[in-house]
Amino acid sequence: MSAKRPLVGMAYCDTAVRDNEMRMRTYCTRKYFGALQRCGADVILLPPTDESRVIGRYLDLVDGVLLPGGEDIDPRWMGEEPSSRLGGVNPLRDAYEIELTRGCRDRHVPVLGICRGLQVLVVALGGTLHQDISDITRLQHSQQAPRWATSHRVSFETDSHIREWAAGADAFTNSFHHQAAKQLPDVLKATGRTADGLIEAVESSDSGWLAVGVQWHPEETLSGDEFSRRLFTSFAAALPKR
């Protein structure tokens, strides 16, 4: 008999978008849940809802939540007007994922946020984002290298989960974002930064709640990168199983 695996709920939304080649796709792809399945967790998809009762049932069921990558977050959630450089937004996903994230905080359900998922953590808990980072850095955060290749270096804070998972003070990651965390809420601390000072990793500052957000895409580098495997494996292993 094998050890019981944790059950992770991935926030899902089927809203279709067009990629660079104008193919229709959704952001909530197999790469995210496949990474967790390969690294020790079972996964279910949690479709969007505007009912807090349903979100409560989701959180009764799962041992942890994965917030995947996706569209820009509507700046009205942080009291701002849209910048001319704001990308596509998905109001349905915003409202759902923000409510889901607040539920995770209230009930101490562990969260792993990837790219947009980090940004959802920040905004849902009261922080703000740079709507577009092109004016504040000369470092390339929308890499032209393939998605499976790493490009920039991220330095990690001591006493952080992410540094333990990286087994070192820094690591190379890929980068596909034009927004970034600006002001963090009290419940989050910055645990990873690029050389330009931008926040690339955040964690809960409440030791009773495991919440980790990464601005890069470890699900894309899983095959060839030990750190990416350790990230998913460590998150899955840290989940208290019911």
Ligand code: MN
């Ligand atoms: Mn980056």
